[in-house]
Amino acid sequence: MPVLWIVLVVLAIGLAGYVLGRQRALAGVGGDASHLHSLPAYYGYNGLLFAVVPAFLVMLVWLLVQPVYVENRVSALIPDSAISESSTRSLVMSDVRRVAEGLDAAVASGAMSGDFARDLRTDLTDVRARLGEIGVALGSDVSPEVLIAAQSYRATSGTLSMAMTLVVIGLALAGLATAYVRTTPEYRARNTVEAMLLALLMLASTIAILTTVGIVFSLIFETIHFFQKYPWQSFFFSLTWRPSFEGGSDLGLLPLLWGTLYISVIALLVSVPIGLFAAIYLSEYAGPKVRAAAKPMIEILAGIPTIVYGLFALITVGPLLRDYFAEPLGLGTSSSSVMTAGIVMGIMLIPFVSSLSDDIINAVPQAMRDGSLGLGATQSETIRQVIIPAALPGIVGAILLAASRAIGETMIVVLGAGAAAKIDLNPFEAMTTVTVKIVGQLTGDTDFSSPESLVAFALGMTLFVITLGLNVFALYIVRKYREQYE
């Protein structure tokens, strides 16, 4: 039974739970709700939650575990001899899945009967041709081992899915029955419902932890995978990046890191002075009218998607810099360059720096300003010598957050920085970054067993570690700073 149908059935049982629970509670007191412990609706919700929650939780876990279990079981069926020199077990398994899906599609479209698909033999039928007829294209002929594995895959999956349907619907019914039996006028339905609700709320809040765990695990596993195929020394210390899918790639992190940092530094050189001065001007000097007009305009910059900045870099800033700076100065002929990406990224970060600085400057108490102005300091002296030093930790935190943004930014560098990995000082030269290469190695047809693809996970891990470090440090500084004035 398709998952959607199971969901609907469980929901229907839940609805029945609501109606039955409410009815039974009311019936227990002869229809006079005031004799119940809780409002009648709570008895209904009690029935609903008992029926639905355990069933859905079990289903969720089942759906996550089943593919892994089937995979492992079926994978064990494939003898080592069936895996050729140039192939790997995971590649063979993906063939198995393709064949199994093909057989499913064939049965679903009526091109084969269920029994026929189960008893199919490679020596009797050209499986590839048969599947091709119904639109399932296979890359090669199907070996007997793969076919047997695929049939076992189908059988196990089918049995397990059937078992899941039974278990889930059974649980829903059992929940309904439990709730029904427990419903008496004295039953504290509200307390039970609220406790379950609280548990659900708590569950929702753990999703943040799950996401982090998910990120860390998805990065770690494949990174370990990568380092099993490629020496870590070369990854961290090699000065060349030259992937080639025929093997013998150089996958050095350093050129990418250099490009990333170079672009980020330029972006910060653009955004920090402009953002900081804009924040100072808007919070300390500008009249209400100017502030009301200019502040939202700068904030709009923050709401513009990065792909827009990327296109801006590609079609406007890049050619502009090339025609008016790089070529006349003889520094290069490429419109994508460190400078292009850096400047555009700087523009993107202006509102980020300015709104963070604005918050931080406004957190400096007015008494500080008064104290300084009362001594006869000019406003700029007050800002430079009292406000900025007082706000410095916060501003440093803001700059670190901006740096972490710059390092993790993708679309601007994909479109503005170029794809050539090199270590060069000329800012009008095209260079590339960690994020560009993650995109490059993971888009298109990728084979998840080659180091050329897996390197993207190691790059992602590097990126994650760097930005996480910066963020944790920056948030720590900012929080310390806030506490100081609270």
Added chain:
Amino acid sequence: MTDLSAAPGAAGRAKTSSILEADARTRRRNAAEARFKLYGMLAVATGVLALILLLISILSNGLSSFRQTFVTFDVPLSAETLDPSGNRNPDEMSKVSTFGYSPLILNGLKEALSARGISVEEVPDADLANMISRAAAADLRDFVLANPQVVGETLSFEFLANGRIDGFFKGRVTYESAERDSNVTPGQLRVAEAMVAAGLMETRFNWGFITGPDASGQRPESAGLGVAILGSFYMMLVVLVLTLPIGVAASIYLEEFAPKNRFTDLIEVNISNLAAVPSIVFGILGLAVFINFAGLPQSAPIVGGLVLTLMTLPTIIIATRASLKSVPPSIRQAALGVGASKMQSVFHHVLPLAAPGILTGTIIGLAQALGETAPLLLIGMVAFVREYPEGLPQGLFDPASALPVQVYQWTQRSDPAFVERASGAIIVLLVFLVLMNAVAVLLRRRFERRW
């Protein structure tokens, strides 16, 4: 009132100097003040200027993509070519490929030109045929197969002009550039001008750009955003359906119920860090967990929606918590005071009061998600998709594109007409964002409450 008595040294400044005239040091300090203020103004001006430049660049490049050059003329749908067996059976007629249709279009065009007295001597037939979009023959074939009874008639059709001809009317292609361009000749341009004069060709608003599917690199003129808009819409639906309940539930727990302990601290730290994790890392997560591990299909809106949900959750949780926090404790105490349980006080009183703030935060979170590109590249949304996904819920699992990804794809194609298309797609994207933000601002204005 005179500074003759001013003693140098520790006193430094004349004790009784007039305040009516600034001394040299004060003048210097005031100059520094003015300079500082000027830097501030320059910074603000730079920010505003950058915004204006950005918008001008996108608008000037992209506005023309909403207009397209169309060619209208009669095409004789010759029965011998299109339906050799003569029984108007679409199945048999489908054996005739687009190569069978192209000559018909060329003939129709030639006839229309000679009827208007436009000389085509300097333009060979192949070039003449090239003035019409490469998509024309396929479009015509689709039309004929859908309406087999029209075979044998001569009908007036409207075709897209080739991208270069279209570019000529938008100023992208000139006679000089045509000399150097292998895809267009000055002769074609002269014929095009004559066709405009004769009313055969016109440039006007093109709905196809907004509703049509993508097209291959050789036919920029027929590339549209339909699939991408639908894909983005599906993803936003997934994001909305998932983030709103989960985000609100998590916020209520953290803000109203959570005890202060290690576990909730851990959640807090996680949320603030996730908000700053680079978006591409979420793409890697999506690839590893949703596609490789859970086996969901590539390029599907469901996967994009899930990834964007995880990205948007921290934003929504932060916004929701802020608006829960702004509901004064007196409301909670009032509800508790009349015997409501804590859960009832939250769901009956606090949540409704915080709802406008939550909604505003959600819309802003959605707007962010709508423009997000990088993670979608990793989960295969860059695939070339021409088929519209099906209706819900099946469509969630069909391959689709997304607006920002469509922009990226078009930037990767060589034909310069795609630059115009990419900018046009950005305009569409920005219009959606402006609308969403306007709704958020209106909601905030309408329901903003000061306690």
Added chain:
Amino acid sequence: MNDMRLTERNVTSSEIKISARQVDVFYGETHAIKKVDVAIPDKTVTAFIGPSGCGKSTFLRCLNRMNDTIDGCRVTGDILLDGEDIYDKRVDPVQLRAKVGMVFQKPNPFPKSIYDNVAYGPRIHGLARGKQELDEIVEKSLRRAAIWDEVKDRLQAPGTGLSGGQQQRLCIARAVATSPEVLLMDEPCSALDPIATAQVEELIDELRERFSVVIVTHSMQQAARVSQKTAFFHLGELVEFGDTGQIFTTPKDPRTESYITGRIG
């Protein structure tokens, strides 16, 4: 009221330092100060008293144009410092404030070292030619503010680490360091405990030798203890101005009497 030590005091100087004529202050639509005339003598402590919201602090802030920093505040009338109108267009408030220093209600040391706090004014006004001279100014100011002995061993420690009373005396030292001619104090003891208050009051009495001191206080006892001249403000008006002894013993206006005897306030 029994701790009032009312004595006839000598007003040591009769020279008028600041004179205000027909001063009105508006905050937007609010008329905060109405037609105030007052003459503040040099080398004297003048106290502004009155119930909360009567405008005494607002008027004080007019005297060194600190009100300029508040949006929507408008001042009309004349305020003369040594005969020069401080609201004249040519006047630079920065230069004015160097002459008319100010100490605030809450101690507000900068988040810098004690030394840097005191040296801040002299540095921005260029009062010292070298490190040594600056050291001298800092020491002298800290001595004048009667805090030198407590902090001389930790001049590089942050000013924010001092106790409340010490912080306020540090702020006074900071104000004194620019050698102003007038020192404005806006309820300088309201955030302090009684012992610190006594220290600051003692200090104010000493400062009188060199400066004209104007102090706003909501404590009548404090006004009686430290001032020679007293001005009573009520609802934005200056009700009565005269020698402190006279105001507290034989007020002319019934409103002053009501306030002194505790009926309004």
